[in-house]
Amino acid sequence: MAVETxxxxxxxKAISEAIAQEMERDPRVFVMGEDVGVYxxxxxxxxxxxxxxxxxxxxxxxxxxxxxxxxxxxxxISGMRPIAELMFVDFFxxxxxxxxxxxxxxxxxxxxxxxxxxVLTTAIGGxxxxxxxxxxxxxxxxxxxxxxxxxxxxxxxxxxxxxxSAIRDDNPVVYFFHKGIMGLGxxxxxxxxxxxxxxxxxxxxxxxxxxKRAGGDVTIVTVSLMVHRALDAAEDLATEGIEAxxxxxxxxxxxxxxxxxxxxxxxxxxxxxxxxYGSFGMSGEVITTAIEGAFDHLDAPPARLAYPDVPVPYxxxxxxxxxxxxxxxxxxxxxxxxx
Amino acid sequence: xxxxxxxxxxxxxxxxxxxxxETLQKIYFEGKTPAFDIAAGPxxxxxxxxxxxxxxxxxxxxxxxxxxxxxxTHRPHHVALAHGMDMQRLAAEIFGKETGLGHGKGGxxxxxxxxxxxxCSGIIAEGMPTAVGHALxxxxxxxxxxxxxxxxxxxxxxxxxHESLNLAALWKLGVVFVCEDNAWAIxxxxxxxxxxxxxxDRASAYGMPGVLIPDNDPVAVYEAAGEAVARARRGGxxxxxxxxxxxxxxxxxxxxxxxxxxxxxxxxxxxxxxRRFERQLIExxxxxxxxxDQVWEAARAEVAEAVEFARSSPYPAPEAALLHVFA
Numbered sequence: 001m002a003v004e005t006x007x008x009x010x011x012x013k014a015i016s017e018a019i020a021q022e023m024e025r026d027p028r029v030f031v032m033g034e035d036v037g038v039y040x041x042x043x044x045x046x047x048x049x050x051x052x053x054x055x056x057x058x059x060x061x062x063x064x065x066x067x068x069x070x071x072x073x074x075x076x077i078s079g080m081r082p083i084a085e086l087m088f089v090d091f092f093x094x095x096x097x098x099x100x101x102x103x104x105x106x107x108x109x110x111x112x113x114x115x116x117x118x119v120l121t122t123a124i125g126g127x128x129x130x131x132x133x134x135x136x137x138x139x140x141x142x143x144x145x146x147x148x149x150x151x152x153x154x155x156x157x158x159x160x161x162x163x164x165s166a167i168r169d170d171n172p173v174v175y176f177f178h179k180g181i182m183g184l185g186x187x188x189x190x191x192x193x194x195x196x197x198x199x200x201x202x203x204x205x206x207x208x209x210x211x212k213r214a215g216g217d218v219t220i221v222t223v224s225l226m227v228h229r230a231l232d233a234a235e236d237l238a239t240e241g242i243e244a245x246x247x248x249x250x251x252x253x254x255x256x257x258x259x260x261x262x263x264x265x266x267x268x269x270x271x272x273x274x275x276x277y278g279s280f281g282m283s284g285e286v287i288t289t290a291i292e293g294a295f296d297h298l299d300a301p302p303a304r305l306a307y308p309d310v311p312v313p314y315x316x317x318x319x320x321x322x323x324x325x326x327x328x329x330x331x332x333x334x335x336x337x338x339x
Numbered sequence: 340x341x342x343x344x345x346x347x348x349x350x351x352x353x354x355x356x357x358x359x360x361e362t363l364q365k366i367y368f369e370g371k372t373p374a375f376d377i378a379a380g381p382x383x384x385x386x387x388x389x390x391x392x393x394x395x396x397x398x399x400x401x402x403x404x405x406x407x408x409x410x411x412t413h414r415p416h417h418v419a420l421a422h423g424m425d426m427q428r429l430a431a432e433i434f435g436k437e438t439g440l441g442h443g444k445g446g447x448x449x450x451x452x453x454x455x456x457x458x459c460s461g462i463i464a465e466g467m468p469t470a471v472g473h474a475l476x477x478x479x480x481x482x483x484x485x486x487x488x489x490x491x492x493x494x495x496x497x498x499x500x501h502e503s504l505n506l507a508a509l510w511k512l513g514v515v516f517v518c519e520d521n522a523w524a525i526x527x528x529x530x531x532x533x534x535x536x537x538x539x540d541r542a543s544a545y546g547m548p549g550v551l552i553p554d555n556d557p558v559a560v561y562e563a564a565g566e567a568v569a570r571a572r573r574g575g576x577x578x579x580x581x582x583x584x585x586x587x588x589x590x591x592x593x594x595x596x597x598x599x600x601x602x603x604x605x606x607x608x609x610x611x612x613x614r615r616f617e618r619q620l621i622e623x624x625x626x627x628x629x630x631x632d633q634v635w636e637a638a639r640a641e642v643a644e645a646v647e648f649a650r651s652s653p654y655p656a657p658e659a660a661l662l663h664v665f666a
Contacts, residue, residue, distance in 0.1 A: 030479070056479075061506070062502075062505065062506065062509065064502040064505065064506060066468055066498055066499050066502050067468045067471065067499070067502035067503050067505065067506040068468075068506065069468070070465075070467070070468020070469050070471065070472060070499065070503070071468050071469075071471045071472035071475055071506060072472060073468070073469050073472055074408070074410075074468065074469035074470060074471060074472020074473040074474075074475070074476065074486070075472040075473070075475050075476040075479070076472070076476075077408075077456075077458070077469070077472070077473065077476075078408060078456065078472070078473045078476035078477065078480075079476055079480060080475075080476045080479060080480070082472075094498075097462055097465060097499075098465070098468060098499075101460070101462055101465065102460060102462070102465055102469065105449075106451060106458065107663060107664070107665070107666055108444055108663050108664055109441055109444055109445040109449040109451060110440070110441050110444075110445065110451035110453075110663075111439070111440065111441035111442035111443070111444045111445065111663055112442070112662065112663035112666070113440070113441065113451060113452075113453050114451045114453055114458070115666045117666075146664050147664055147665070149665070170666040171665045171666050
């Protein structure tokens with residue numbers, strides 16, 4: 001009898017492994033950011049890389065996001081493939097000009113003559129009491145602005161494959177990792193933050209959604225940590241005879257609209273779960289896609305469970321009130337199916 | 340003192356820039372009279388011309404190779420031309436034509452030219468960190484190419500200025516920061532915006548040499564830039580050069596410049612750096628009046644040819660707007 005060995009990694013280890021393997025393959029790849037060196041990244045995305053590659057390729061920067069993100073842009077144009085880490089996505093306010101006005105527009109403004117092959121990694125998400133300026137997700141805001149690919153993985157397997165794809169992509173890719181999926185020892189354990197990851201390098205295509213659980217009664221479309229919450233909710237729903245399909249978008253730009261339409265045509269019901277703010281964001285885009293492509297197949301108006309349009313409150317009961325969770329997702333799906 | 344050959348090259352560069360800018364100024368108003376309509380005519384949108392600032396571009400870029408990276412501002416033509424950008428493709432881009440550098444997608448504030456590693460931007464100080472990045476790449480790639488970041492005195496109060504100087508000095512990168520102080524940030528004069536008289540003094544705060552060129556003199560710019568470029572090339576780190584230059588025209592064409600006095604306008608026109616340089620060239624015997632005339636004539640021909648290329652080029656297909664978001 002063959003012995004099956006499973007290689008389990010946390011998401012943070014999967015990400016740092018992807019970066020390490022690409023750095024070994026391609027000498028142009030290097031990392032810049034605050035505390036990416038000795039510390040290994042505040043959320044572990046660059047853990048162990050300094051020891052492997054040294055300070056010339058794993059570069060701790062001053063707290064100077066405009067400078068080092070802009071530096072990544074220039075280095076990318078002149079032949080390198082930088083990875084720059086914006087510690088928390090909430091910090092984009094001090095450097096967004098470099099990101100959306102420069103990084104994202106140069107290829108277009110140049111009529112396709114200049115490429116900016118870089119990855120901007122950033123941590124997202126709340127649920128641990130970090131309040132209004134360290135808990136947002138904000139991928140919808142970036143996805144709204146043309147010229148950046150937007151990647152939001154949920155599992156260790158996808159995190160590695162998408163990171164390798166992002167590094168090899170000739171476009172700027174913004175890679176959002178949720179703190180709650182990283183498998184950090186100092187956060188509430190999330191069993192789904194550890195998973196099977198092949199040791200050899202592999203890619204997961206950017207722009208391809210993934211059915212994380214098949215079902216015929218309702219489609220739950222989401223990303224990142226909320227994929228885990230939706231899968232938990234789907235288990236509860238199954239005990240009631242409701243089979244939910246959980247569609248993990250994995251990237252918002254490009255958006256796999258076909259996968260959304262296909263799933264809704266099958267289940268006839270759509271719930272979008274989003275930890276990002278509700279208005280003008282991912283949930284609206286997904287629902288519009290379903291209406292445009294599967295209107296006649298819908299048995300109920302599409303629904304969304306998103307973060308309310310308020311800054312993230314500090315106090316635990318208020319923050320938990322705002323966040324989508326297992327129970328709220330199950331209740332919203334149940335409502336869609338049972339009316 | 341530079342050789343006569345260098346002096347003639349500086350003069351030639353400044354003259355072709357001046358003719359280009361003055362020609363564009365005329366073309367810009369085609370279709371915009373009698374009532375000024377910014378969207379009308381062959382060249383719509385804002386137009387920021389650099390007449391008066393030629394010594395900066397000519398003096399610095401004389402030391403550069405096409406593989407050196409240059410980042411410039413919303414007022415970029417003088418630097419672009421001095422760094423070797425193809426004038427025809429530049430003109431075509433300004434006309435929004437398919438044959439332009441960016442196939443008409445960028446326009447005059449967003450010029451990108453891989454052939455000369457040139458980029459510019461309409462956002463104040465935005466290109467400064469990019470220059471640091473070019474220099475970092477050159478260091479990593481083992482090339483002795485350098486990066487030059489041109490910016491106005493208004494940009495020196497942006498965070499990107501301070502962050503870029505710090506990072507370039509911290510990592511000892513081959514960047515030359517060139518401050519074009521034309522004394523005006525649109526309508527706000529330098530002394531109403533900056534607490535100190537000379538931005539070159541700020542260099543010491545970042546541990547790099549700072550040089551002040553007080554009089555828009557191309558030879559002085561050439562000599563200071565020569566030192567800074569050589570330092571950057573040999574791995575000696577960044578420098579800051581500030582040039583007190585002159586904006587002979589408005590912030591943009593159509594700017595009535597009500598904020599400038601007649602006396603100031605007369606002064607800057609009187610001290611036109613090209614005319615002053617030409618007097619010196621004749622006095623020193625480096626050039627004769629017929630030599631000078633010939634340079635102007637050749638520049639007019641070159642610019643006329645570029646404009647003709649731009650005018651006769653086709654517009655891009657409208658639906659090409661949807662291309663080139665991603666590689």
